[in-house]
Amino acid sequence: MEQFEMLKALAETNVESFMFYILATISILLAYGVILDRTIIRSGFILIGVFGSICGLFLLLQAQFLALAQLMIYAVGITLVVVIALMLTNPRMEKSQLSTAAPANQLGAFMVAVGLFMTIYLSVRPENWTLSSEPLDMNNVQVLGRALTTDYSLPFEFASVLLLAALIGAVMLAKAEKPPKPGEEDFEYSVVEDSAAEPVASKR
């Protein structure tokens, strides 16, 4: 009987923190997978896992709308585009043949990262903010919508303009040049290939 009571009390207080630590561990490990996995396309898929676990963290923080937007936009939209870009730039699906950073550079980057983390960690103290103990409404989509269309309508419009500009810019940048006329084809392609191949050959 008492065990059940204890179990219930424990579950009520700790289930959130328990879930947090599970999701945090998953996301940290997967983040390492993203940057360290040798097969780059696989690290693209691991990135989806990172975003999925961050979506779970948002659900824990009771930001339902944002969690779902995260899943839809980041985990599926952006990351799929990244994976497709990886497949386009790594056509033979082999392990990446790129040069790796020098060990000294790696060590330096690691030190900088640890230093950055320690700086942030030591500077964030709960005393710095007036913590509010008010419960967050689960259904805060209305609050978000109202704020976006009243107080924050100008940034919202700017964001949409930015998205449109990025869309057009991305299409313009990624669009392949028109294929040349049949007569000129050989000439054009040979020039492009030569200019591309030369620096590669000289480096090897």
Add this chain to the structure above:
Amino acid sequence: MTSSVATKSQSPVQAMSYALAYAIAVCFVVGAYATGNLDNFVSMTGLSSVLESWALKDYTELLAFVLIVLLGSTVALLGGQTSIIMAVGTVGSFFALTLNQHPLIQYLSLAAVLFAIGLYGMVVSRNAVRVLMAIELMLNAVNINLVAFARYVDPVQVKGQLFAIFVITVAAAEAAVGLAIVLSIYRNTSTVDMERFNLLKW
């Protein structure tokens, strides 16, 4: 760089076993900290007076962190597999540093860890697309910050969530343009190596 030389001369099995031993050691350290045994250990060995002189007596978690980092660098120098050591060390020190903190601090620390990982990946990786992925990771870490603030500091107006929406928007635009740039560079130079993106180098 003795560590890299040592890594190459040893077999992968040995490197792996070093890393596993390190993982067990980290588990012990975190367990000792979580159950309070680390405090007892500190007071027993007389380290507490040293810590007190540095005004660090209340920060046992920092001691655990330093312990984990020292252990990790030792094992890495001995020739353990560095990627596993880094991952285990990060998770262990994240546990040690946040176990007894306010939830807000836990979330902020997680965001800091992810941001630092993204920074490290951005500097170290040579593939341009992986650099973009690391940047996405950093943007997401910032999002965690914003949403955590919305939950614990401003639960009525949830301004943090609003800003997170804008961050997502900007990240989408950034990803689209960044990938388009990478693709067009790839078409011209047939490589995505960051070292070779030196067209503007004098």
Add this chain to the structure above:
Amino acid sequence: MRNGAEILKLGTLTITWWCIIFGAVWIACYLVGVAIPMLLSSYDSDAARITAETCRALTPILSVLVFIPINAMFMVLFERRGLAIFTVRLGPNRVGPDGYLQTAADAVKLLFKEDITPHGADAFMFTLAPIVFFAPSIFGAMPLLAAVTNYHELFQIVNLPTGIFFILAASSVPVVGIVMGGWASNNKYSLVGGLRSAAQAISYEIPLVLSLVTICLLAGSLDVVEIMKQQAGGILNWNILGGGALRGLDSALALKFSNSAPALQELSAKSFDQVLKTAYSDPAAAALGLVAGQDSMATIASIIAVVVLMACVLIAAGLYMTGACAEINRIPFDLPEAESELVSGYNTEYSGIKFAIFFLAEFTNLFVVASIFVVMFLGGGDCPVPAWLGNMLGGPQMASAINQVLSPLIAIKFVDPPTLFAAIWVILKVYGIVFFAVLVRGTLPRFRIDQLMDFGWKRLIPLSLIVFVLVVFAREFVNVHVGS
């Protein structure tokens, strides 16, 4: 004549399988959600209470898990028999009585096949892909459960305030599984199938989401149960007919047929201001009231608003079906698995249980998509006959007779009449949509990939944006008219 007999056979087969599927789900839900807690309630201990609560909380998951495999088996059979009728063939008719057990045999065969991982494949990703493809459709179905069971108390916990958004987010995940499987198979056909699927899903998600957002705008809510409740009360209230544009007509007809002449008198004799005030919420009511000869301008405005709303919602429904067909890779959008070009695309290398999971998920997705359509456009578990017509046709007497027959079952809480009727209507409607999808499959040829992209980006997305804006204006049109 031969075809007529086949159609009859399909009908009996369908009804038999419905009884099997929904009987199994119903009994499972009853045992776990009602019977076990009732038995446990006689023991007054904490352990018993916690077990009972856990059982009740697990009922939605259990119902879905029981439902999905049996239902997919039936849907495969249904599709094959339906296609056979459309192409004047016989279809599977050997295994079991008249082919009833054909897909059960297929399932057994698939489970016993060797599970091959091709050489050079990424084994972990190869295994993960079917799971990523399948799991979201289970989660996505959850909020729908609350809506289609008429908000039964056992299924309340799966309802979310952001229900439709949750469903959309969950239904966008399976494409990751397809790309993953296509890449991990180490096969160029699979890779092309996966890439095609990604491009297609990203393009067609936009009209899909925009058409559902249009409905959410009409309903003013993201909650599926809320949207379903707003459509209660017969076919005239359903979203497919304008999302409440005809609600006024419905109430006027109800008044007329309730033989309460004074009430009708009251409706047509309302003062001008009052009628205009109702015009915003009930354009059709205003129209009816105004045809009596009060203001022709307002009448025309209301009628235009009603017509525009109905047209827009019909187009939105068409857009949703098109986008959904593309999202779940059904013909005519089944380019990712085009057998003739890509040797069935992303699942070329899959065999055994993994292929079975892909197959299961495909048909489950079709079912989920059809249920979303039913909840968003066709009123969920709502009876299509309006109450006033039902009263004239003797609906209450029939209902009470059915209640009489079922009373022993109601007494042990095995049957809850509102849930039962809702379930029956949902089944009929959902399988109507599934039948439509089968009909489309039997009729239309496959798109070419560039036609697909053109159709998506140059036709559907502009059209969905236009519909979205038109709905906003149609709702505001009458409002402006009142203001002037």
